[in-house]
Amino acid sequence: MAGAAAPEASDELVRHAGLQRDPRAWPRIGPVPLPVVSPARVYVCGITPYDVTHLGHAATFVWADAAVRVLRATGTDVVTCRNVTDVDDVLTAVASERGRYYDELAATQEFLFDRAMRELRVAAPTHSPRAGAHVDAVVQLAEALVALGAAYPRDGSVYLRGNAVPARLGLERDDALRLLREFGDRPDDPHRDDPLDVAVWQSSGPGDPAWPSPWGAGRPGWHAECAAMAVSLLGGRVDLLAGGADLTFPHHAYQAAMAEAVTGCAPFSRARLPVGTVRTGGEKMAKSTGNLVLVADLLDKVAAPVLRLLLLDRAWARPWDFEESMLGPAAERLDRLYTAAGRRDGSPESAVDGVRRSLLADLDVPAALDVAEESGGSAARLALRTLALD
Numbered sequence: 001m002a003g004a005a006a007p008e009a010s011d012e013l014v015r016h017a018g019l020q021r022d023p024r025a026w027p028r029i030g031p032v033p034l035p036v037v038s039p040a041r042v043y044v045c046g047i048t049p050y051d052v053t054h055l056g057h058a059a060t061f062v063w064a065d066a067a068v069r070v071l072r073a074t075g076t077d078v079v080t081c082r083n084v085t086d087v088d089d090v091l092t093a094v095a096s097e098r099g100r101y102y103d104e105l106a107a108t109q110e111f112l113f114d115r116a117m118r119e120l121r122v123a124a125p126t127h128s129p130r131a132g133a134h135v136d137a138v139v140q141l142a143e144a145l146v147a148l149g150a151a152y153p154r155d156g157s158v159y160l161r162g163n164a165v166p167a168r169l170g171l172e173r174d175d176a177l178r179l180l181r182e183f184g185d186r187p188d189d190p191h192r193d194d195p196l197d198v199a200v201w202q203s204s205g206p207g208d209p210a211w212p213s214p215w216g217a218g219r220p221g222w223h224a225e226c227a228a229m230a231v232s233l234l235g236g237r238v239d240l241l242a243g244g245a246d247l248t249f250p251h252h253a254y255q256a257a258m259a260e261a262v263t264g265c266a267p268f269s270r271a272r273l274p275v276g277t278v279r280t281g282g283e284k285m286a287k288s289t290g291n292l293v294l295v296a297d298l299l300d301k302v303a304a305p306v307l308r309l310l311l312l313d314r315a316w317a318r319p320w321d322f323e324e325s326m327l328g329p330a331a332e333r334l335d336r337l338y339t340a341a342g343r344r345d346g347s348p349e350s351a352v353d354g355v356r357r358s359l360l361a362d363l364d365v366p367a368a369l370d371v372a373e374e375s376g377g378s379a380a381r382l383a384l385r386t387l388a389l390d
Contacts, residue, residue: 061117083225
């Protein structure tokens with residue numbers, strides 16, 4: 001149960017981390033944070049490496065790649081960081097079910113993921129940190145949060161005071177608790193002062209991965225892993241935070257709260273790219289539901305640029321339902337763009353500017369491709385080249 005000091009502690013976290021109870025404090029949604037001083041720092045929430053790579057994964061990483069390419073097309077240097085969550089309770093459980101070591105399963109799945117990304121022309125990130133290699137950074141993060149009063153140790157674990165975090169998104173308490181449960185958190189953990197507190201560090205039992213810490217043998221909490229890796233490799237603030245829209249809460253919200261508390265820089269990200277959910281039959285494509293459409297299977301049917309175009313030729317924030325019948329029209333659209341790019345370069349400079357303006361206007365790829373297809377020549381070649389569809 002929450003102790004008497006919990007409200008004061010959460011208020012202190014609000015003041016120190018720069019959090020506001022007004023949801024407008026959350027950074028703006030928009031993938032092209034310009035103007036910016038080079039290099040732009042982009043953090044992309046990566047995979048938990050089991051049962052990869054499905055179309056939902058691909059959508060997130062292809063869109064993040066497109067945003068980075070648009071930034072670079074403006075002459076901006078970009079440093080990217082895409083993590084691998086190779087320490088995770090679900091990963092451990094899946095590995096146990098399959099009779100494999102969790103780190104061996106993670107390495108195998110990461111290899112398959114990297115191959116799919118190369119085929120989809122997603123550029124390799126500048127940094128590709130693994131959670132298992134940043135456990136010391138999570139311990140340091142937990143120690144700093146405790147020292148600031150933003151977290152507290154309890155029976156071998158360390159919990160962030162999270163009472164104020166949902167307010168950044170305008171979330172009601174009951175909705176926030178429901179989302180925590182959906183992501184496998186345990187708001188009813190009796191060690192927490194408040195059900196909205198989350199583990200920065202958690203004690204390990206038999207069969208769990210474990211590392212030494214000031215609080216005993218344990219392992220990192222999920223949100224703390226991303227916070228520690230981002231701060232370690234990109235500093236206290238990033239220009240763009242990209243990931244699936246379903247990660248906005250709890251993952252990105254708690255990641256940001258931890259980073260802001262220890263660095264004093266708020267907001268943690270200047271802009272966000274929460275990519276719309278990919279569904280099948282109206283249901284989110286997810287490992288837990290078993291309705292996955294694997295990238296490898298689709299690439300047996302169509303060329304990689306066709307699949308990349310299918311993912312990009314839509315509003316990036318909007319959820320959508322995948323149907324295999326979409327592959328044919330995507331291939332036809334790409335053929336028309338190639339034909340347009342091969343036409344004599346008679347497109348006016350305004351068409352080239354139109355492609356650029358659309359890409360910089362909240363990454364409006366469909367509008368840019370419409371201009372490219374209609375005008376052809378330099379405008380089409382610019383769109384294809386910038387979006388890695390050539």
